[in-house]
């Protein structure tokens with residue numbers, strides 16, 4: 492199995508062999524996702540982390556006027572769904588997703604900033620949404636190896652443009668999907684150039700995911716793409 496990493500193209504800006512070397516026994520090693528050839532990060536990608544103090548502003552009710560979870564992510568969720576959310580922030584999407592998945596579901600929220608995690612945990616506890624777990628990570632590693640092949644849905648909303656190594660994050664999310672699982676990527680046009688969003692689409696496809704038809708009801712200020720991991 493390990494020999495397949497020799498095929499890694501020089502186009503890849505980091506060495507996936509290093510990423511995989513510690514988990515060679517994982518079942519996806521023989522999947523089309525291994526080894527993926529990931530295009531370099533374009534120079535237009537300038538990651539900048541939102542300050543933790545600003546994050547609660549993203550969950551103000553006024554946001555629902557232009558950004559409706561019911562039109563983007565909720566149609567992808569059934570009761571009992573297992574969901575990975577990267578960069579949940581103040582839970583603007585997390586809370587409706589948790590309510591849609593219900594207590595038979597499970598949501599893993601991977602959030603970089605500790606104060607953001609603490610506030611989100613308090614919010615979830617107040618609402619009794621105990622099937623949502625908030626997890627730490629590092630800025631270059633989502634630390635989700637325990638979720639490989641397990642998730643129905645992975646979502647990255649307004650976060651990939653903040654991550655220093657977005658292809659690695661997309662690969663980690665793709666690997667967490669079960670066959671038939673889906674990845675939703677939404678980005679704000681104001682912070683994510685078209686070329687960067689197209690690079691994100693390309694990385695998802697290079698990870699073996701199939702882009703699905705255009706999302707209906709996408710707000711005008713958003714890029715968005717939905718991908719499927721074929722069974």
Ligand SMILES: C[S@@+](CC[C@H](N)C(=O)[O-])C[C@H]1O[C@@H](n2cnc3c(N)ncnc32)[C@H](O)[C@@H]1O
Pocket residue numbers: 540541546549550577578579580581582583584601602603604607628629630631633648649650653654655
């Ligand atoms: C712009 S906010 C979006 C929050 C939420 N998705 C929303 O739409 O309201 C981005 C969030 O992603 C988090 N974040 C940034 N880089 C991250 C990384 N490498 N891994 C996990 N979370 C990250 C930030 O701390 C912040 O909470």
